[in-house]
Amino acid sequence: MSGTQIQLKSCSKTFPDGTRALSPTSINVSPGEILALLGPSGCGKTTMLRIIAGLESPDETGKVFFDDSDVTSIPIEKRSVGMVFQSYALFPNMSVRENIGYGLKIKKISTEKIRDRVDEVMALCQLEGLGERNIKALSGGQRQRVALARAVAPQPKILLLDEPLSALDAGLRDQLRDELAILLRSLSITTVFVTHDQAEAMAIADRVAVMQKGHVLQIDDPRKLYTAPDNAFVARFVGAANELSGRLNNNLFSLQGGSLQLPEGISAVSDDKIYVRQEAIKLIPPSESELKGKVLSSTFLGNSQKIVLSDVCERLVNVITDPFSKYEIGQEVGLLIQVEDILVLRDD
Amino acid sequence: MNSRYFFISCLLPLAAFSFAFLALPLVRLLFASIDSELGFGIYLEILTNARYMNSLLYTVLLSIAVTIAALFISTTAGLFLVRNHFPGHRVLIAVLTFPLAFPGVVIGFLIILLGGRQGLTNMLAQNLFDTRVIFAYSMTGLFLGYLYFSIPRVLLTVMAAAEKLDLSLEEAARSLGASPTKVLRDVILPALTPALIASGAIAFATAMGAFGTAFTLATNIDVLPMIIYTEFTLSANIAMSCALSVVLGLVTWILLIFSRSLTGNNVAAAG
Numbered sequence: 346m347s348g349t350q351i352q353l354k355s356c357s358k359t360f361p362d363g364t365r366a367l368s369p370t371s372i373n374v375s376p377g378e379i380l381a382l383l384g385p386s387g388c389g390k391t392t393m394l395r396i397i398a399g400l401e402s403p404d405e406t407g408k409v410f411f412d413d414s415d416v417t418s419i420p421i422e423k424r425s426v427g428m429v430f431q432s433y434a435l436f437p438n439m440s441v442r443e444n445i446g447y448g449l450k451i452k453k454i455s456t457e458k459i460r461d462r463v464d465e466v467m468a469l470c471q472l473e474g475l476g477e478r479n480i481k482a483l484s485g486g487q488r489q490r491v492a493l494a495r496a497v498a499p500q501p502k503i504l505l506l507d508e509p510l511s512a513l514d515a516g517l518r519d520q521l522r523d524e525l526a527i528l529l530r531s532l533s534i535t536t537v538f539v540t541h542d543q544a545e546a547m548a549i550a551d552r553v554a555v556m557q558k559g560h561v562l563q564i565d566d567p568r569k570l571y572t573a574p575d576n577a578f579v580a581r582f583v584g585a586a587n588e589l590s591g592r593l594n595n596n597l598f599s600l601q602g603g604s605l606q607l608p609e610g611i612s613a614v615s616d617d618k619i620y621v622r623q624e625a626i627k628l629i630p631p632s633e634s635e636l637k638g639k640v641l642s643s644t645f646l647g648n649s650q651k652i653v654l655s656d657v658c659e660r661l662v663n664v665i666t667d668p669f670s671k672y673e674i675g676q677e678v679g680l681l682i683q684v685e686d687i688l689v690l691r692d693d
Numbered sequence: 694m695n696s697r698y699f700f701i702s703c704l705l706p707l708a709a710f711s712f713a714f715l716a717l718p719l720v721r722l723l724f725a726s727i728d729s730e731l732g733f734g735i736y737l738e739i740l741t742n743a744r745y746m747n748s749l750l751y752t753v754l755l756s757i758a759v760t761i762a763a764l765f766i767s768t769t770a771g772l773f774l775v776r777n778h779f780p781g782h783r784v785l786i787a788v789l790t791f792p793l794a795f796p797g798v799v800i801g802f803l804i805i806l807l808g809g810r811q812g813l814t815n816m817l818a819q820n821l822f823d824t825r826v827i828f829a830y831s832m833t834g835l836f837l838g839y840l841y842f843s844i845p846r847v848l849l850t851v852m853a854a855a856e857k858l859d860l861s862l863e864e865a866a867r868s869l870g871a872s873p874t875k876v877l878r879d880v881i882l883p884a885l886t887p888a889l890i891a892s893g894a895i896a897f898a899t900a901m902g903a904f905g906t907a908f909t910l911a912t913n914i915d916v917l918p919m920i921i922y923t924e925f926t927l928s929a930n931i932a933m934s935c936a937l938s939v940v941l942g943l944v945t946w947i948l949l950i951f952s953r954s955l956t957g958n959n960v961a962a963a964g
């Protein structure tokens with residue numbers, strides 16, 4: 346892959362008012378890679394992105410490298426980064442074409458070359474025919490694409506996007522998510538994008554960094570994050586996981602609704618909790634299982650159905666199963682959980 | 694239908710006010726201006742009288758100069774004050790807006806204290822360089838006086854607009870490689886333009902009609918309000934002073950409409 350490598354070396358950020366937005370963090374983003382920063386609101390995603398951009402400087406010990414060059418003290422205007430802001434920040438006094446061409450105009454590129462490049466980028470972002478439009482006359486989706494087109498037009502080394510889809514309404518967001526994923530991949534620029542939506546992170550990114558309270562908890566590819574989360578927070582945030590609480594005794598995990606045989610050497614369960622994905626629980630006749638629950642509700646979802654069980658443990662347990670089996674409210678069911686699907690996690 | 698009546702009734706106070714204090718006196722003024730043997734010819738008299746026309750020209754040029762200077766000083770200061778917080782910040786803003794509290798006459802005195810015959814600069818110049826520096830009783834003095842009371846009005850408007858600037862627009866421009874001066878030119882000034890034109894119009898209109906300061910500095914300054922005053926009190930030429938008032942009002946009004954149309958275009962371009 347072509348492109349620039351990004352390296353953060355123990356970058357932390359403490360704001361003048363004392364807010365510790367980011368704890369010391371070191372990450373590498375490989376050339377051409379798409380990295381998602383995923384986490385709940387206020388966990389420091391934007392701060393990290395702004396440190397990479399050069400809009401925020403890290404605390405003293407932190408360093409930012411683009412390939413081999415230390416850019417820590419270089420201001421954003423000299424870093425050659427393309428940036429898409431959460432609000433899109435399109436220039437209201439310029440047309441679509443002028444917005445997209447602005448970075449090229451600043452670079453003093455000839456008018457013809459600017460025109461050609463803007464045409465090219467507009468085609469890429471499906472903005473043909475909108476060049477003379479006023480920003481105010483664009484839909485949300487179009488604004489998002491203009492913001493992206495403006496960021497990539499000057500061929501930046503690095504592309505940074507802050508919640509690029511969060512300003513759109515839900516239906517449009519799903520459609521644009523897939524388009525954005527395809528587009529970003531075709532650009533093969535090193536990309537970091539911020540989101541609080543795990544589906545968005547999984548759909549778009551090569552790797553996802555899950556963040557909480559200024560810490561990066563785990564960086565992995567989406568499949569690894571899902572199947573092997575490092576801790577309970579990651580498990581809950583990336584694809585919902587059921588938390589089953591009980592008591593562990595000689596590899597036998599006892600819950601309200603019965604017991605589960607855990608493999609040897611799993612005794613290090615903190616707080617006596619285990620985690621199981623919703624689709625990893627199979628429903629079988631109660632007579633065939635040591636662990637039982639009661640059907641509280643069933644919701645038909647088209648390609649699947651969601652069953653909520655009570656009486657398994659203190660919390661309700663969600664199960665995703667095939668859409669056509671019929672379950673009555675109040676019916677007793679048995680739970681079948683494969684040992685390899687049990688996630689034993691450090692608590693957050 | 695109901696809401697339409699409601700909106701119309703909302704306009705009633707303004708309509709009544711306009712009628713009583715604007716329309717009636719204006720019509721009265723107009724009639725008074727043609728109430729001499731010249732009739733409407735009095736306006737031709739103004740157009741052909743070099744003293745009146747020069748005075749009008751000076752007044753317009755002075756007001757434009759004051760407006761431009763006030764806009765320049767207030768924009769730079771306003772942006773600085775909004776972007777930088779330091780000890781004494783509030784006090785400085787309070788001091789800068791202090792002239793709002795002074796009537797024109799007092800500002801005239803201040804200018805005399807600074808640049809008059811017994812003024813600070815003249816005394817310094819005489820003691821240090823043995824020359825005389827007196828500017829209070831000239832256009833320079835008037836310019837400084839008008840500038841002094843125009844700055845606060847413009848400054849407050851510019852600061853209010855600068856507070857509302859969208860910082861992410863500036864960051865976006867910087868991310869695309871724009872230097873601070875280009876950010877100023879391409880993002881900040883376009884966003885401030887409506888506020889600059891609005892406050893500039895007020896500064897201009899105030900300077901066109903200002904009288905107190907000119908009256909205090911007096912002697913050889915021929916701005917139009919002064920001429921109106923002398924025609925009225927000394928020559929008792931009521932028709933002429935009324936006609937000149939109409940001209941002053943008209944010129945100011947036309948120039949304001951012109952500047953408003955500039956804003957209009959700008960706002961249209963901005964969407």
Ligand SMILES: Nc1ncnc2c1ncn2[C@@H]1O[C@H](COP(=O)(O)OP(=O)(O)O)[C@@H](O)[C@H]1O
Pocket residue numbers: 360361362364365366384385386387388389390391392393
């Ligand atoms: N300029 C600032 N001054 C003080 N605190 C800030 C500033 N910017 C962000 N913060 C705080 O830092 C934390 C992380 O913010 P941010 O990086 O914007 O979170 P996220 O993008 O993940 O929602 C939040 O608690 C936020 O309130």
Ligand SMILES: [Mg+2]
Pocket residue numbers: 387390391392539
């Ligand atoms: Mg954010």
